[in-house]
Amino acid sequence: MTRAPSPAALHTLTAGSSGPRIAFLHGLFGQGRNWQQIAKGVVGEGGSDARALMIDLPDHGRSPWTDDFSYETYAARVADTISAWAGDEPVTLVGHSLGGKTAMIAALQHPAGFEKLCVVDIAPRSYHNLHRFAGYIAGMQALPLEELTSRRDAEERFAQVEPDPGVAAFLLQNLRRAGDSWAWQCNLQLVARDAARGSASRIADFPYAVNAGDPLPAPSPFGGPTLWLAGSESGYVADEDTERMRELFPAVRKVTVKGAGHWVHTDSPQVVIETLRRLLAVR
Structure with missing residues (x-):
């Protein structure tokens, strides 16, 4: 590629x-x-x-x-x-x-x-x-990025909110490390804000x-x-x-x-x- x-x-x-x-x-x-x-x-x-x-x-x-x-x-x-x-x-x-x-x-x-x-x-x-994605959004927002020590640490923590390993891997592909800090590569705030609109x-x-x-x-x-x-x-x-x-x-x-x-x-x-x-x- x-x-x-x-x-x-x-x-x-x-x-x-x-x-x-x-x-x-x-x-x-x-x-x-x-x-x-x-x-x-x-x-x-x-x-x-x-x-x-x-x-x-x-x-x-x-x-x-x-x-x-x-x-x-x-x-x-x-x-x-x-x-x-x-x-x-x-x-x-x-x-x-x-x-x-x-x-x-x-x-x-x-x-x-x-x-x-x-x-x-x-x-x-x-x-x-976006009710079908509400759990995913909440789980991603709840992941304590400032506490993560490694991707394995992130995977283990995220497994507590999303037990399906396939779904967890799909969502965690958006997690990126920059130096000593972690961040979501996708615009999670925008998606969460849109989900909060409910029927709108x-x-x-x-x-x-x-x-x-x-x-x-x-x-x-x-x-x-x-x-x-x-x-x-x-x-x-x-x-x-x-x-x-x-x-x-x-x-x-x-x-x-x-x-x-x-x-x-x-x-x-x-x-x-x-x-x-x-x-x-x-x-």
Whole structure:
């Protein structure tokens, strides 16, 4: 993996040397490198089957922070970053959860920049609040950063509030050491502040949702091939979401991945890799 230049100041990683272009967006508290296994599988052994870009969204990873959350800002920054990487070449945009909403907004607001879309386990609607992440946020805020002596110390302390080692490792990837001090690399304060808004949460919302708090004007639909991946054990995507998804993305095809939870690409990586390779081959 090598870093790609990012005039829009979002941190990126690249994989592959030739072939169709595909860009990946992670979910809340994630980083672009969370897509590395999938990206490597899509670009192939020799790196000639595709070219991949993995982006750290604003307020995440090594990308700059914002003062207030906005999907429109996220989408614009993503579109600028991808444009600097791909120029006028067609791009397939893949996004999971928070990244899936950002990908949908990017495709709707900047349709010329994208040829195809893949939305992973999220729907174009408001989820009302961040209650599913409330425990994660509280656990991260409660970690006494000034007392930590090592990453192992952090892991042992965090295990008391998050016993699932996979979830704990995912969240603690955001913990960084600078000299003798520790800090959260993600903008935890912004996420916590948004979560405190309850039903007014902008992260839980979707600007084009029928029930959005501050809905945007109805957009023109995105006409490119759209793959909608859902985990059968997740619950983030419901049957009633299909009508709105088809209104915004009329060429959508839904695929439910058996046995997968919300992190579909982590639970079923080979299924996701093969499905994306087929999407790239669609003409």
